[in-house]
Amino acid sequence: MNKYDTLNEKQREACFCTEGPLLLLAGAGSGKTRVLTHRIAYILENNLAKPWEIMAITFTNKASKEMAERVESLLGECSQVFVSTFHSACMRFLRRDIDKLGFSKSFTIYDTTDSKKVIKDIVKNNNLDKQAYKEAAVLSEISKAKNLLMSPDDYYNAYASEHRKRKIAEIYEQYQKELKKNNALDFGDLLYYMVKLFESEPDVLAHYQNKFKYILVDEYQDTNMIQFKIVNMLAKKHKNLCVVGDDDQSIYKFRGADITNILSFEKYYPSARVIKLEQNYRSTKNILDAANAVIKGNTYRKAKRLWTENPVGEKISFYNLPDEKQEARVIVELVGANLQAGYKYKDQSVLYRTNAQSRVIEERLFNQGIPYKILGGTNFYQRKEIKDFIAYLRLINEPKDDVAFDRIINYPKRGIGASTVNQVKDYAIKHEMSLFEVLEMIDEIDEFTDRNKKKLGEFAELIRTFAEEAKGMDSLEDFAADIVDRVGFYDELHKEKDKAEEKIANVRELIGKFKEYDDTAEEISLTGFLEDIALISDVDGYDEDADYVTLMTLHSAKGLEFPLVYMPGMEDGLFPSYMSINEGDEQVEEERRLCYVGITRAQEKLVMLSVKNRFLNGNTSYNPVSRFIEEIPDELLDVKSAKRSAQSYSARQKVKERKPTPYKSYYKAAKKDVKPAKEIDLKVGDFVMHKKYEVGEILEIRPAGADYELSVNFTSVGLKKIMANLSGVKKIDF
DNA sequence: GACATATCTAAAGCC
């Protein structure tokens, strides 16, 4: 028996069909990763290609790593297959040849925050209305354009009749100029310039075309036009292109994913073979039936029906609860119950539509002392203190990086205020220089006061010294620790009242990552490290061995599986979201696919929850149960009543049951209607809530000048006075 | 002009 005997017939067919274009339609849980890895092994074992002549594109770095490992374990040896994401592959190719496009090879990669900053400055400098040209919206237009391979000119011409789009085209143009000046690329540029480079340098393209004899693309349903183009360019010579995907799992339209890439693969490659993998090995029958029932609601899809030989399993539990706190409570109770039943924490995962939903659940898990990990949200590398520190490394690595410069020129505070910085910026714009270049010659510029010259000169000197040291560096950890010391990073964080300890701990953790890098990297370089972290995705932080409950968005969960899945927030308006409902059927279909992805993550048990009143993002919404729940046949659902689950109340929770009015609502209500405070429904005897845990009873309300003074007896801290007026709560003495 | 504090505003999904 050889390794291929463990595959089913269809899987084997896909595995051995190595020559020519192949479309592999692989339903959820149908073992496509197994097929891909076996296919690579087969190609290698039969000497059809050398390892480095195979390119496999995955969706996340984590998936790349896994695939490489699995190929290695199949072959029992270290292989050098080129497994990478689109973005990392392009980054690596561009590192080699980007000088041909006028960038230098030490280019920086800007993340969304950096990009927004650049756009914001452009909008400001052009005296445009910042409300009409919000950074996020403009950036999304720009990246859409890039994903369609449209230059600023193309974009301008395509939308010449629309005023707003003409303006955006202008911003786009300046944005590209600014990035080039900073020697920086954003995420979209990695792909965009890749195509540009291939187009303008046929030799470079030919090199890769010759090199990669076999190309595999995973999660093909989520590729966009430009990625399709890159794949086509690379596969043009050998045409051994195998794409794997499931149109029902296409969930990234918002970032340009083009579902037609998969739906019309056969049109582009008329000779393409199509193989469908429809047997699911992951989920129980009930779970799969529910998934099939939901996805049936979509019209634009390839006909297929997943089936399984797995047991029927339990019905899908559905809870409709009063509010998000109850929802969190039920989830956490079930986590505990399932732990008793023999499941581990790591077998259980909470998947939600929006990151904001994680907070309540996190609080509850935290309260109950259950180990958990939240993926995404504020990514570790997005935290302010981390970004600030990384900005030092970025500026040291590439002094032209104006965004990094701007972050740290006065952080930690060194007496260089906003107006001085603006002066530097004005000078830089006038003379077309980078900010750091201005500093390099600050002594010769008369406009600056002696004091500022000194301060700015000192900063420039500091960065120069570090850059000098970076050259001969053999430990990034030591280097970073040195920067922290000399810059006084911890001292600065100590001064910040809010979560100073946590921030310092984060920076220490970062230093720990430098150590890790020192230990694992083949060659230690600043560029190398910055490269590694620039393209990290949320799921890259997921560790399936560690025993904790995992919380993440449905988007992040793609490609993962868990014995137990909880899906909170099954409400129309949240999932599917208002936006998608307003935008029409096509958007709702995308949400439906997202729901399908969620359901099919579950192997054994699936719990779905919705609530009647949800307090989210500062206001309460009353949403009906999600249409996706309605689409699941009754016989598959086990509708649980809220009361039954609410057995184990502690005394403290009973207090909470009396529905304390959050201050926030009070504030809102008072402000919206501008009613006299008396008419606001806060009265003596009501319970109010402060922040997360403090619940208290109002003992007295009395006028105090224009304001009101409330005496509140808090359960934990006792009697406190709270000042309130028409515009809300003024002061809380804790 | 730098820094501290008060006030306002807006909120999806991701490499």
Add this chain to the structure above:
DNA sequence: TAGATATGTC
């Protein structure tokens, strides 16, 4: 809730 902006103080 946080981040940006407006206002106040030295």
